[in-house]
Amino acid sequence: EAGVAQSPRYKIIEKRQSVAFWCNPISGHATLYWYQQILGQGPKLLIQFQNNGVVDDSQLPKDRFSAERLKGVDSTLKIQPAKLEDSAVYLCASSFYQEQYFGPGTRLTVT
Amino acid sequence: AQSVTQLDSQVPVFEEAPVELRCNYSSSVSVYLFWYVQYPNQGLQLLLKYLSGSTLVKGINGFEAEFNKSQTSFHLRKPSVHISDTAEYFCAVRKGAQKLVFGQGTRLTINP
Secondary structure (H helix, E strand, C coil): CCCCEEECCEEEECCCCCEEEEEECCCCCCEEEEEEECCCCCCEEEEEEECCEEEECCCCCCCCEEEECHHHCCEEEEECCCCHHHCEEEEEEEECCCCEEECCCEEEEEC | CCCEEECCCEEEEECCCCEEECEEECCCCCEEEEEEEECCCCCEEEEEEECCCCCEEECHHHCEEEEECCCCEEEEEECCCCHHHCEEEEEEEEECCCCCEECCCEEEEEEC
C-alpha cells in the first residue's frame, strides 16, 4: 500500500514570496490533515478536511495561508506572502479511522 | 483545550539499557492516547495507541506504554534499546472527535 506522498521535500524562498505544497493521501482515506512543525516543537494542526469539506481550520492563518482539496483526493497548501516565522516542516496526514498516517513532510526555509 | 506535557526534552541512554519517556495530559475524560516516532527527515510513524480496554499497550519495535487514568500519564517504555531507536518521540492526545494535540517531543539518543 502506497503511503502519503508530499512534494516538494525541500523549498527555500525569500520572505514575501509565495509557495505551494502538494499532498496525495492514501487511497480511500477520506480525512486529510495539514500540520506545521516548527523546529523543536510538536506538530500543530493547520487544517483538517473530510472529503473536500473543511472540518477544522481554526489555527490556519487565513490572511496568508490557504488550502484546498478538490475532488476529495489530493490537496495543496499555499502560503502567500511568506514570513520568516513560516520556516517549518509541513506535514500532511490522512486517516481512515482512528490512526493518522503521515507523509515525509516538506521542509520550508524562508530567508 | 487538551494539552500534553512531555517531561524530558532529551533522554540519553546506553545501548541495551531500559528507557522510559514520560508523558502527561490535561484531561482523563474519554481520551485517546498515542505515541509517534519521527526519524530524521521523515514523517511521523505510529508506535502504539490506547483507545480503550487494557491499560498496558504494546506497540511496534518492542515499545509499550501504560495508561494511568489517576495520574493522567501515558509513559512509553522499552526494556532494552538499540542504536536504531535514536529518534524524536511524540506523545499525542485526542478527546473524542477533536483534533490530535501533540507534546513538544523527546529526543532519544542511544550511546554505544
